[in-house]
Amino acid sequence: xxxSSTEDNPAVTLHTHMCFNExxxxxxxxxxxxxxxxxxxxxxxxxxxxxxxxxxxxxRCYMRDPDGYPIEVGQTR
Numbered sequence: 001x002x003x004s005s006t007e008d009n010p011a012v013t014l015h016t017h018m019c020f021n022e023x024x025x026x027x028x029x030x031x032x033x034x035x036x037x038x039x040x041x042x043x044x045x046x047x048x049x050x051x052x053x054x055x056x057x058x059x060r061c062y063m064r065d066p067d068g069y070p071i072e073v074g075q076t077r
Contacts, residue, residue, distance in 0.1 A: 027071045034059050034075035 031037045034052045038061060042048060049062040049070065060074035 027065075027069070029071060029073050031073060031075055034061065034073060037073060 038048070038052050041063070047064045049064065052059050052061040052073075052075075058074045058076045060072055063071050063073060065071055
């Protein structure tokens, strides 16, 4: 979809991204057990950019949706 609006929100114009190595926004999904989701989704063919990594307040990883958009998956402590 490039430069089209939606019927339910005609004031918003949607554009697809042009470069898969850049993002100006992304979806974040919070899960209860990141490693089990990571393994399950990986078996189903999900494309992960990173494996789950420990950070100060959470464990998180990144994947791409079928259109190439980045999704953060995280488990807070």
